[in-house]
Amino acid sequence: MSTDRRKFLRQLGSTIVLTSASLSSFAAMEDHERKILQAEKRTGPNDKIRIATIGMGIMGFNDTRAALSCPGVEFVGCCDLYAGRLIRAKEVFGPDIFTTSDYHEILDRKDIDAVIIATSDNWHSTIAIAAMHKGKAVYSEKPMVHYISEGLSEIKAQQETKAVFQVGSQRVSSIAFQKAKEMLAAGAIGQINSIEASFNRQSALGAWQYTIPLDASPQTVAWDRYQAKEKIKRPYDSNRFFRWRNYREYGTGVAGDLFVHLLSGIHFITGSKGPSKIYSIGELAYWKDGRNVPDVMNAVIQYPDSKEHPAFEVSLRVNFVSGDGEHSSTRVTGSEGVMDLSDENGFTIRKRKMTVAPGIGGWDSLSTYPEAMQKALLDEYNQKYSDVDKHSTAIPNVTYGVPPGYNVSNEHFANFIDAIRTGKPVVEDAVFGFRAAAPCLACNDSYFQNKVIHWDPVNMRVIS
Numbered sequence: 001m002s003t004d005r006r007k008f009l010r011q012l013g014s015t016i017v018l019t020s021a022s023l024s025s026f027a028a029m030e031d032h033e034r035k036i037l038q039a040e041k042r043t044g045p046n047d048k049i050r051i052a053t054i055g056m057g058i059m060g061f062n063d064t065r066a067a068l069s070c071p072g073v074e075f076v077g078c079c080d081l082y083a084g085r086l087i088r089a090k091e092v093f094g095p096d097i098f099t100t101s102d103y104h105e106i107l108d109r110k111d112i113d114a115v116i117i118a119t120s121d122n123w124h125s126t127i128a129i130a131a132m133h134k135g136k137a138v139y140s141e142k143p144m145v146h147y148i149s150e151g152l153s154e155i156k157a158q159q160e161t162k163a164v165f166q167v168g169s170q171r172v173s174s175i176a177f178q179k180a181k182e183m184l185a186a187g188a189i190g191q192i193n194s195i196e197a198s199f200n201r202q203s204a205l206g207a208w209q210y211t212i213p214l215d216a217s218p219q220t221v222a223w224d225r226y227q228a229k230e231k232i233k234r235p236y237d238s239n240r241f242f243r244w245r246n247y248r249e250y251g252t253g254v255a256g257d258l259f260v261h262l263l264s265g266i267h268f269i270t271g272s273k274g275p276s277k278i279y280s281i282g283e284l285a286y287w288k289d290g291r292n293v294p295d296v297m298n299a300v301i302q303y304p305d306s307k308e309h310p311a312f313e314v315s316l317r318v319n320f321v322s323g324d325g326e327h328s329s330t331r332v333t334g335s336e337g338v339m340d341l342s343d344e345n346g347f348t349i350r351k352r353k354m355t356v357a358p359g360i361g362g363w364d365s366l367s368t369y370p371e372a373m374q375k376a377l378l379d380e381y382n383q384k385y386s387d388v389d390k391h392s393t394a395i396p397n398v399t400y401g402v403p404p405g406y407n408v409s410n411e412h413f414a415n416f417i418d419a420i421r422t423g424k425p426v427v428e429d430a431v432f433g434f435r436a437a438a439p440c441l442a443c444n445d446s447y448f449q450n451k452v453i454h455w456d457p458v459n460m461r462v463i464s
Contacts, residue, residue, distance in 0.1 A: 047421050049073050052112045054103045054127055055119035056080040056089050058210070059141050062409065063116045063168065064093070067139075069410040070417045076112050079103045081222040082241070084213050101222045103127055107134045114164070114420060117141060120250040122229055125150040128165070129157040137164035137420045139413070142264070143256040143437035144430065148445075151434040151460060158430040166416045166426040167433030169264035173412035174344040176402055180332075181269040183339070188349055190336030192270065195314045197262040197330040199254075200322035207287045207295060207320040208245045212238050239290060246291030248444075253293030254318040255280070255443040262316055264428070264436040265330060265341065270309050274435045274457030277302040280443040286321035295320035299443045304457075316443070344408040346401035355392050357385035434460060 049072060053064045056078050067073050077098030078089050086099040100106065106115060107130055114137035117127050125145045131138045144167050145151050158165045171177050184192065201207060213220075216238040223236045230249060234240065244250035245257055267274065278301050282294030298317045305311040332339040337351035360366055360381045366374055402408075412427070419426045438460060442453040454463040 047072055049113050049417055049420055050076045050111055051114045051116060052076050052098075052106045052109070053078045053116040053118060054106055055117065055123075056085040057118060059168075060116065060118035061092070063118050063139065063141070063413070066407070066409040066413045067116065067417070069407070070414050073417060077106060077109070079106050081226050082213070082216075083220045084215065101225065107131055107136065113137060114139065120244040121252045121256060122146045122250045125154050126229065129154055132157050132161040132163035132165065135161075135163070137416075139166050139168060139416050140433070141168045142433070143252055143260045143440060144433040145437055145441070146252060148438050148441050148462060151438055155430045155434060164416070164419045164426060165430050166419065167428045167430070168412065169261055169428060169433070169436065170408045170412040171261060171265040171344050172268045172428045172432070173415050174402070174408045175406070175411070176341070176344060176346050176400060177265055177268055179400055180339060180341060180347050181271075183349065184269055184332065188337060189332065189334030189339050189351065191310055192312050192332060192334045193310070194312055194333045195266055195330065196333075197266065197314065198317040198319070199258045199262070199328045200324050201320050201326050202322050202324075203326065206326055208243055209287070209289065210243055212242045216242065246289070246293060248292050251293070252441060253444055254295070254297050254320070255299070255440045256437065258318050259299065259316050259440040259443055260437050262330060263440055266314060267432070267436050269332070272303055272308055272457070273306065274303070274455060275301045275314070275439050276304045276455055276457060278439055278442045278446055278453040278455060280446045282447050294447065297443070297447065299446070301439060345406070346399065348397055348399040350397050351395040353392055356389040357381070
């Protein structure tokens with residue numbers, strides 16, 4: 001085995017868990033340490049954490065369940081603007097939980113240590129800032145902000161209050177992404193130069209046509225509170241409330257909802273502060289149901305050379321009417337290999353090192369030269385390069401996966417709860433969350449304004 005291969009294997013360190021195919025491949029090459037990585041969990045008899053959730057939609061219920069998977073966490077109450085969800089919360093979490101349609105009543109309670117903010121995007125920043133000033137730890141669903149202009153104010157609030165604040169892009173807590181980060185830093189695929197990442201969907205629910213309750217009306221929905229931040233007050237509309245992701249006034253479209261997952265993972269594994277140039281295009285191709293955001297969007301994002309990484313480009317795509325079915329992928333391409341991350345649960349490394357010899361003949365200009373010239377060039381080439389120089393060495397794929405039963409959302413909440421208990425840094429603070437969200441929101445600005453957006457990733461501001 002070559003020295004480079006042995007060095008590469010030593011750099012793997014503690015692996016996660018390998019598929020049977022990759023175990024066989026590695027066993028044939030060299031013995032190495034194999035471990036299943038687990039996030040540390042700590043709890044004690046006197047460190048109960050009491051939480052409440054603001055916004056009991058799909059993510060509100062899922063986040064609450066994930067939080068309750070952490071030992072010592074107690075669910076105290078919740079807030080939602082639709083009465084039916086408050087009824088359902090009592091059915092699921094117990095009749096004694098406190099319920100309200102006014103989030104201020106949650107923040108005013110002294111017995112609540114932390115809040116989960118899972119409202120429509122337009123309320124994330126307002127409630128998060130208010131919660132931090134009330135002394136609450138905050139778990140904010142992504143994107144952290146609805147508008148880029150809100151980001152620095154929210155970061156300032158966190159820094160001034162010293163509140164524990166974590167954004168809900170769970171990829172940054174995945175043990176698979178942690179290992180991918182280590183492997184990239186160890187040079188597993190050489191020098192990174194480009195990344196392609198996408199989400200494909202092929203269903204009405206995947207395109208946010210969520211089920212609307214039978215009793216949806218101004219009598220069951222606190223519509224005025226929902227619209228309190230809006231300059232234009234609209235009459236009650238069930239679609240705008242229960243399918244808010246489809247509207248710019250309340251959501252952030254595919255860019256803020258899904259690009260942000262992709263960029264969070266990319267920023268985590270590369271250590272990047274963000275891009276310098278952003279451009280996107282899109283269209284409303286299929287789901288013409290009144291929404292005012294595209295259902296197909298593509299973006300090209302340029303990352304400058306920095307102390308964290310060399311320059312590279314990112315291509316992002318979301319397609320809500322994909323004949324390829326529903327899946328996501330992130331492919332990181334380097335000079336010596338490719339890292340394919342299918343989701344938060346694993347990745348594969350395929351390595352191929354470029355030959356030393358440049359090649360000659362075949363699809364080449366060699367055959368266009370006089371025969372004597374061809375012979376002279378071939379003789380010179382064969383004298384200069386050995387057979388080893390002319391051929392790349394085949395290196396088996398390496399595939400990593402998480403252990404059976406592993407849940408990255410539970411892991412993300414475990415990190416949040418640990419930060420509350422121990423004071424250790426969260427895995428996705430306000431600065432990281434904004435640096436991931438802002439370029440995605442800039443994709444929307446680029447699409448709607450039809451222009452390139454220039455971004456300062458260090459100072460986190462749009463460059464005019």
